[in-house]
Amino acid sequence: EYTKENTGAVMKRYCKNPAINAVLNYYETRAAEEGVIANLQVDLPRPLPLSDPEFCSLIGNIMENAIDAAKNALEPARKFSISIRIQNDSMLYIVSSNSYDGQLIQDTTGENVIFSSKKEKHHGIGLQSIRETVDKYNGTLRISTTDTEFMLDIAIGI
Numbered sequence: 001e002y003t004k005e006n007t008g009a010v011m012k013r014y015c016k017n018p019a020i021n022a023v024l025n026y027y028e029t030r031a032a033e034e035g036v037i038a039n040l041q042v043d044l045p046r047p048l049p050l051s052d053p054e055f056c057s058l059i060g061n062i063m064e065n066a067i068d069a070a071k072n073a074l075e076p077a078r079k080f081s082i083s084i085r086i087q088n089d090s091m092l093y094i095v096s097s098n099s100y101d102g103q104l105i106q107d108t109t110g111e112n113v114i115f116s117s118k119k120e121k122h123h124g125i126g127l128q129s130i131r132e133t134v135d136k137y138n139g140t141l142r143i144s145t146t147d148t149e150f151m152l153d154i155a156i157g158i
Contacts, residue, residue: 014042019052020059027063031080034071036098039081048092049137049158058133059084059094061126062152066098069150073099077148086158092139094154102147130154 011025024040031038048055059082066080073079080098087093127143130152134141139156 014040015044017044017047017052019056020044023056023060023063027060027067031063031067031070034067035075035078036067036070037079038067039079041081041083041085043085045086049156050133054133058130061130062094062096065126066096066150066152069100070098072101073148074101090158092154092156092158094152096152098150099148100150104145104150 011021012028014021014024020042024042028038028040050058063080063082066082070078070080077099080096082094082096084092084094131141134154134156137156139154142153144151144153
């Protein structure tokens with residue numbers, strides 16, 4: 001209601017959870033402002049094992065990283081997609097892919113490799129936070145890249 005009154009924008013309803021809808025709408029708008037084409041597919045028919053703040057932080061970090069990287073890709077390839085779904089009533093899947101400029105920094109910190117498209121000192125913190133949340137729920141995180149695309153696959157048992 002606040003968003004509609006103050007910006008005239010109508011929030012899309014991706015699922016029954018208003019907090020998740022707010023995060024998805026925010027980052028979809030941010031992607032458009034950055035010239036990034038966003039494709040969001042969400043199928044969350046029931047509550048998740050993660051708290052709202054944890055889940056919103058998780059998807060917010062994923063989307064922020066993806067948009068930040070995609071906005072630097074060559075046009076017209078500035079794109080980002082995320083799919084969030086529950087499969088077989090037992091597994092939460094989050095699959096994200098985004099374009100990027102092909103410049104990727106890899107820092108090894110302990111046993112983890114942190115990827116970043118940022119040159120700043122504290123790059124990779126969003127991905128580290130994603131990894132910590134996935135690990136907390138004994139999930140799996142798979143990262144893969146090509147010269148122009150960064151992909152993130154997460155599976156968490158529910």
